[in-house]
Amino acid sequence: MDLASAAPAILVRDLHKSYGTVEAVRGIDFDVAVGEVFGLLGPNGAGKTTTVEVLEGYRERTSGIVSVLGHDPSTRPRALRERVGIVLQSSGTYRHATVRELVAHWAGFYPRPRDVEEVIDLAGLRESEHVRARKLSGGQARRLDFALALVGDPELIFLDEPTTGFDPAARRAAWDTIRALADLGKTVLLTTHYLDEAQALCDRVAIVKDGRVLAVGAPAELGVGASSRYRVSWRGDAGVPETRETDDPTALLHQLTSAALARGIGLADLSVTRPTLEDVYLELTAEAVGEPADAGTAAPRRRGRR
């Protein structure tokens, strides 16, 4: 691997952004590797869009270090804009132009555009290629957003809440397009407040809340990493649900089953699970409301009687 490909596509260090007295971003750090699908996951108002818009060059950061494909995005160099595709949370276009006209026109902005036909197919717009933009449905308009962001054949694509407000079928279609981008070797930075979306698409996720990163990792690792415990649940005496968390489920199960056998009772609904990304997310974002978050030492939760 040469040095260039070892450098991250995006590097963010101690990023701060204030609007007047409001601190939207309060010290964010993360890297996105070349070819990675990276997600910023968090509730509304967490600072996701502000962070992405700093990286896209729309906003000036208050402080911190930011590098996008080796450029400082705040100066908006054209050389960088030629290599980046942007899908904003919401943006209009020429309402009286057809899908095909728009894709072809946008292609002309870039030095090495993709084939217009290929982009129309990739975005799933073949059936609406002659429809004017103002007549597109919400889902079709979003596909057009994708098409216009892809037609320049960018190395890096920003997707700000790409599926918010979609019905399940449209979401699956958008996910397929994003996976197709990943297969083409593109780097993708997306924001979402949907856990399943982060889990389905992202190689790694940063959980963001109140302008800070609470945890970073692969969705599967994050689930394990936060408390790094297995959860053993069953119904105890009189059907009361019991839950215990442990690093060593084998020993706990042995202990539980031995005791149950000795007493001649069953362990109804016995299960061993690992926390899902959703559990971690809820745990982390709930804590962030109260005291300063310390993602590393999330306390195991207990439900029911001991």
Add this chain to the structure above:
Amino acid sequence: MSDAIALTWRQYRLERKMFWRNPSAAFFNFALPLLFLGLLGAIFSGSQTDLDVIVPGIAGMSVMTTTFVALAMNMVHLREQGVLKRLRGTPLPSGAYLGGLAAHAITNTVIQLAIVIAAGALAFGVGLPESWLMLGVFAAAGVVCLGALGVALSHAIPNFDSAPAYVNMIFLPVIVISGVFYDVKNAPTFMSDIAQVLPLTHLIDGLSAAMVTGAPFAEHLSDLAVVLVWAALGTLLAIRGFSWEARRG
């Protein structure tokens, strides 16, 4: 450089194509001044003195609708819809985009002036312009002045729903006070005093000299100066307040 020219040209052609697909924009740019010209021309058809005032007046109004009104409405729309923000994220240079937009507005002005001049000559006995050079100079100054003021006004308009109110609140009184429909000299003093401050009054004076009276350019340099002062002010305000995004909240 040739790249920037080619991109400006593509952008211009797209704007032209979109303009003709949007009936309401085409109406406000072309039909409205021509409707006024037709109606007033018919009403005052017995008086050549009045027609000599109305034809250059409508020419001045045409410059204002195709630049001031069109650009103010357009910029608010483009900003609110997020078109400007989206384009800002592409490699398209800002100059190529804004240049295409300006060239599009200027094309409308030229077409509209040509129609008004032709109608004046063929239907209203005004004849062809006495000085094409003077006509060109005043039209160009008017385009820059009223175009810049239109963009500047767009910064003050909070959203597209309120844009027609803001624009007409200025446009309608200005065309009446500036003497589109009558000779300002015949208005009460306080009205003509206000008129003397407004750029459209002086634009119409210059157009009137170029199209009808044939008065020498030297007598109308002060008119040109007033238009250019407004142009400088408008340009300053247009640039200072410029934003690629709608304000939040």
